[in-house]
Ligand code: MTE
């Protein structure tokens with residue numbers, strides 16, 4: 060191969076490599092056009108020899124590692140920068156803290172398990188599944204205790220849902236602050252859960268007629284607990300033990316967590332060890348002193364469970380600037396705790412003109428949906444925003460609309476429209492339009 064390559068001129072080498080010649084002529088993008096997309100060639104016609112083609116690389120010269128090298132697979136070493144990141148000054152310590160999903164590096168709708176953001180109030184519990192128990196007590200006919208083996212013998216289901224921390228974008232209430240969608244919007248992940256419908260467990264315990272609320276409690280050092288109305292518990296909550304096909308990660312509550320579709324992440328108690336049934340809410344720390352929304356007049360909104368429709372453009376964004384003039388792909392994600400995303404509109408000029416983005420991939424209730432705008436950039440300054448709509452008719456508000464109702468004291472439930480400013484050199488910044 061080495062010798063042959065040296066003996067070839069560029070044209071015949073490209074032909075020998077097959078795809079190369081096709082790409083240079085733009086035909087490689089034909090698949091996109093066939094799928095109904097408008098595509099122009101993004102590749103430039105080759106003018107001088109490209110060492111990436113003319114020089115034989117080590118990976119073509121030597122045998123690679125054998126199959127036993129990595130019994131649990133990991134990403135290519137060239138993707139080592141794609142990691143969860145935290146912002147050290149945000150929290151006093153690491154055990155009660157948060158890190159952020161690298162949204163600008165992801166595509167499609169599923170968050171890989173190793174990149175799901177983490178939010179812990181008492182560090183990561185390393186629970187031995189053999190010693191884990193789930194207790195159901197309170198207003199039930201039969202108090203029950205389940206082992207993990209018991210739970211895995213009950214009928215189970217698979218569902219894709221987003222989990223968004225109520226504090227996602229919380230640092231942006233008073234103005235544009237953090238420079239990257241990983242930090243402004245990265246307290247979200249979207250995963251396929253395997254679990255037992257909570258309804259099945261509650262029916263087995265038998266609910267008393269005055270059962271109105273449940274309290275879910277974690278086995279971590281924080282012993283986190285939250286109250287959930289019985290209607291939601293019986294509707295779509297899951298007791299999940301797998302994410303994206305494999306066991307929950309310790310960070311995500313191994314061996315058991317509750318899934319509360321569309322509702323604030325804080326209620327999705329991890330390391331779930333107890334469900335108590337009662338006739339009123341528990342007024343736990345996380346629903347009184349925290350996870351309430353202080354309004355301008357000093358009153359607080361409480362039990363604000365649902366995560367309203369929201370969206371963000373992930374590329375371009377401050378960590379993913381524009382690099383090329385000509386054809387570019389704008390992409391982002393949209394989600395709604397109220398239901399299913401029906402439409403996402405995107406503006407490139409700060410709201411003067413809007414176009415409807417293309418939703419691609421599964422668009423499911425209470426799941427992230429992926430959107431695209433294929434656009435042409437000639438180096439002009441852009442003010443990019445996205446606006447999500449869901450099947451209840453809800454439209455994502457501007458930050459100004461949100462502040463008019465909620466004031467500036469809130470931390471939680473900021474679903475305002477995000478603006479990215481793209482400068483002539485492609486650099487992108489977090490800004491607000493006033
Ligand atoms: N459950 C327990 N037991 N302990 C916790 O600290 N944090 C909550 C919730 N469940 C927490 C918990 C918060 S605030 C959020 S946003 C989600 O878990 C985060 O889930 P994740 O770490 O899988 O992203």
Ligand code: CO
Pocket residue numbers: 178223224225226324325
């Ligand atoms: Co949270």
